[in-house]
Amino acid sequence: MTTRLPPPGKKDPVARTRAPTQPPGNRSREAQGLTAMAAVGRFALQVCADCGQVQYPPRQVCGRCLGDDLPWRDVDAMGTLLAETKLHHANDLFFRDRVPWRLGVVGMDAGPSVVAHLAEDCRQGARVKLSLNLDRGGHAVMNARPENPGPNQEDDMQLRELSMDPKDRRVLIVNGKTELGLALTNAFLTAGAREVYVGHGEPWKASPSLEAIKSLDHVTLFPLDVTDTDSVEELAAVLGGKVEIMVNNSYHLRPGGAVDRMDMNITREEIDIHYFGLLRLAGTFGPPMRARGADGEHGACAWVNVLSAYAQINNPAFGTYSASQAAARSLAQCLRAEMSSGGVRVVNAYIGPLDDEWHQMVPPPKLAPDMVAGRIIDALQKGREDLAVGAVAEEIAERLAENPKEIEREIKL
Amino acid sequence: MSENGLLSQLMGGILGGGIQVVDLTMTLQPDLPTIVMPPEFGQSWPFRMEEISRYDHRGPFCYWNNLSCGEHTGTHFDAPIHWVSGKDLPENATDTIPVEKFLAHACVVDCSAGADADPDFLLTQDMIEDWEETHGKIPPRSWLLMRTDWSLKRDAAAYMNMDAEGAHTPGPHEDLLPWLIEERDVIGFGCEAVGTDAGQAGHFNVPYPCHYHMHGNNRFGLPALTNLDALPPQGAVLITPPLKIRQGSGSPARILALVEA
Numbered sequence: 001m002t003t004r005l006p007p008p009g010k011k012d013p014v015a016r017t018r019a020p021t022q023p024p025g026n027r028s029r030e031a032q033g034l035t036a037m038a039a040v041g042r043f044a045l046q047v048c049a050d051c052g053q054v055q056y057p058p059r060q061v062c063g064r065c066l067g068d069d070l071p072w073r074d075v076d077a078m079g080t081l082l083a084e085t086k087l088h089h090a091n092d093l094f095f096r097d098r099v100p101w102r103l104g105v106v107g108m109d110a111g112p113s114v115v116a117h118l119a120e121d122c123r124q125g126a127r128v129k130l131s132l133n134l135d136r137g138g139h140a141v142m143n144a145r146p147e148n149p150g151p152n153q154e155d156d157m158q159l160r161e162l163s164m165d166p167k168d169r170r171v172l173i174v175n176g177k178t179e180l181g182l183a184l185t186n187a188f189l190t191a192g193a194r195e196v197y198v199g200h201g202e203p204w205k206a207s208p209s210l211e212a213i214k215s216l217d218h219v220t221l222f223p224l225d226v227t228d229t230d231s232v233e234e235l236a237a238v239l240g241g242k243v244e245i246m247v248n249n250s251y252h253l254r255p256g257g258a259v260d261r262m263d264m265n266i267t268r269e270e271i272d273i274h275y276f277g278l279l280r281l282a283g284t285f286g287p288p289m290r291a292r293g294a295d296g297e298h299g300a301c302a303w304v305n306v307l308s309a310y311a312q313i314n315n316p317a318f319g320t321y322s323a324s325q326a327a328a329r330s331l332a333q334c335l336r337a338e339m340s341s342g343g344v345r346v347v348n349a350y351i352g353p354l355d356d357e358w359h360q361m362v363p364p365p366k367l368a369p370d371m372v373a374g375r376i377i378d379a380l381q382k383g384r385e386d387l388a389v390g391a392v393a394e395e396i397a398e399r400l401a402e403n404p405k406e407i408e409r410e411i412k413l
Numbered sequence: 414m415s416e417n418g419l420l421s422q423l424m425g426g427i428l429g430g431g432i433q434v435v436d437l438t439m440t441l442q443p444d445l446p447t448i449v450m451p452p453e454f455g456q457s458w459p460f461r462m463e464e465i466s467r468y469d470h471r472g473p474f475c476y477w478n479n480l481s482c483g484e485h486t487g488t489h490f491d492a493p494i495h496w497v498s499g500k501d502l503p504e505n506a507t508d509t510i511p512v513e514k515f516l517a518h519a520c521v522v523d524c525s526a527g528a529d530a531d532p533d534f535l536l537t538q539d540m541i542e543d544w545e546e547t548h549g550k551i552p553p554r555s556w557l558l559m560r561t562d563w564s565l566k567r568d569a570a571a572y573m574n575m576d577a578e579g580a581h582t583p584g585p586h587e588d589l590l591p592w593l594i595e596e597r598d599v600i601g602f603g604c605e606a607v608g609t610d611a612g613q614a615g616h617f618n619v620p621y622p623c624h625y626h627m628h629g630n631n632r633f634g635l636p637a638l639t640n641l642d643a644l645p646p647q648g649a650v651l652i653t654p655p656l657k658i659r660q661g662s663g664s665p666a667r668i669l670a671l672v673e674a
Contacts, residue, residue: 202446203568203569203570204446204449204569204570204572204573204574204575205449205575206575206576206577223444225443225444227459227461228443228444228459228461229443229461229462229463229464230442230443230462231443231444254453263455265455265456265458266455269455269456
């Protein structure tokens, strides 16, 4: 059984905050294939197209037949823990801060034997389930959990280094005036967040979602308008040292494209909220969050961007919106690289159309906000980095991987 | 300039304390609410500022900002071209209005008690006529300023006072406006709320009648004024120049009043 993690106490104001360090990060180009799988939560390895041999570690040619066609395929994640050990000393600075650390060798049912990080309640000879997870440096590592995890498994310290579990963490949700803002607030509270801070702008405009949020426990509202640099700076001065999970759910969708609805004002609002808004948040909350990336068991761990699936391929019915989302996506990649040195993961959730007033003219399937919030919590708990939420987003991801031109031509006005 | 000339007398009053200069302007800052349009339309930009430098690596010698905002942000001047009824009038934009029109007397009608009792309070002709019995007839070419103390509401939500039927803020009755123009020849209408029309004016017989009538007759608007309680009912002089924006429909302005002490 996993040891229960004690709830966070007050931070000692005179103790030095542990500085973030990086786990070993050198990977070959082939090994970055593991990172791609871990980012989206797949358990896939190279499988030789000629002889069917499952490869590990990733390589350029098959270890058995020297075939060089090694596509990535989802493989059986089960195995048996053959040997276990506990590391009590490490010269590597990252592990030096975290020993003792458990490692083991797992004989995979799919063939290879792999060295994996071990959850606390994995025992030698027992059946285990492997997963590929991103470490604090953003690189894929093998991780083993018991086939049937016991209670408190989310408290496992080694797993917590790989996940971004909201439990006992303080969360800032940027916009509480949308249904998604309300759904996210509820979902984080259910997931055990210690405090949820909720931003809200333009106080003269009423919002039923914000009214509902006001009645929740462990929630504090703060004025926040991502189009106003002063507002973002002021909130970062108050909350920058507390926020452990940032959720940028800024949302401003207006239908229309470049030719059919040329409107600089609407387009500027989209860019201001989605792109400049993210930039303002990144520039103010990024530095204090990154500095707290290794601040104990409850340090800053994740920055979630709720992006449209149309950030990846422009939907001309929402043409300028898609473009602003693409700009935000590009900036989120920059943010990801910059935050990784602090071990803070940038999670991009690409969502399909929400079932809201701005998608009134869009036929189903449309997403319920609760479902989106649930998927985001799941991604944080499992340590994912990119997720496609809903059938539309999943289809876009698949078709982009297959043939970007096909979807560019077929996406409907 | 002769020692006893008119301007010498004016400056003597200002420097000697006989004439007080009152600032009727709200501070431009990012949390100032702007007028709200239906969400499917483009919105008037709120006031925003981005620092260029502050004696730092971006500019060691100076502090300065880039600004952005809509023409109708904070305390501002409404030009006749702002409204469809005034679109074809001569000299109707911020750059073409004759500059002497930016100096005018002001009459201040205290509606603060009425607005306090009813946020949808409307100023009527009867009330003005009562006011004239005490303070004298409105001179031609004067501003009619509606004091409500609404600008004392520092909370943006209370200031805008919106619900599902729109804003609830005081303003002029629609029947008052043609009378003010035809019978009193006012130069314009000023008030303390975010626009010169009442919050519910979109539902009136003529929507937004203050804008419609004032601008349709080449008169002006001065919304979002403050400190009107510092002005006498009659006798103050307003200085109201907007920025000289090409074909500008208005602009934020530093509105000053000269008041005899």
